[in-house]
Amino acid sequence: MKYLLVGLGNLGPQYDNTRHNIGFNVMDILAKDLQIEFSLQKLAIVGEGRLKNKEVVLIKPTTFMNLSGKAVQYYMQQYKIPLENILVVTDDLALEVGTIRLRSKGSHGGHNGLRNIEEVLQTQQYPRLRFGIGSQFDKHRQVDFVLGKWKDTELPLVVEKAAQSVLAIKSFVLEGLSNAMTKYNG
DSSP states (O other): OEEEEEEOOOOSGGGTTBGGGHHHHHHHHHHHHHTOOOEEETTEEEEEEEETTEEEEEEEESSOGGGHHHHHHHHHHHHTOOGGGEEEEEEETTSOTTOEEEESOOOOTTOHHHHHHHHHHTOSOSOEEEEEOOOOOOTTOHHHHHTSBOOTTTHHHHHHHHHHHHHHHHHHHHHOHHHHHHHHOO
């Protein structure tokens, strides 16, 4: 059994530790936990390893957020990973800061990375872990908010929930989506 675990974000130091890069951050924590090394490969930064008896492939697309689908499709095909064994980790404006939600499918909700994945894969039927970033921004300031750094007051909760996201991902791989949703969508 192989699993493709995808963290969405943008490459470059100007995007480090921004709300939009929480997917990259969660993949970094997971890779460290599983002692997986990343390397730059075609369309993504990639790490391969094992979680107990399961093979996992971690990717952080280098295509920038709006073209994430290219990397997802490429690595699905490369490793022959079925749609139900993919988990996309993404930021979500509709959820309060630190709230995590596992879903088996859903719309892109205006998220350009999810929109592109949906367009490329031609389906909304793929699992995702949505990480709440809140929506405390002034009108017409959404881009600045999403690409902005976490507030100091948010950081302890973000660190805690990023670690919980790693546990949710492990549960997805080892116990299945339904069990992981029951455990972590509280």
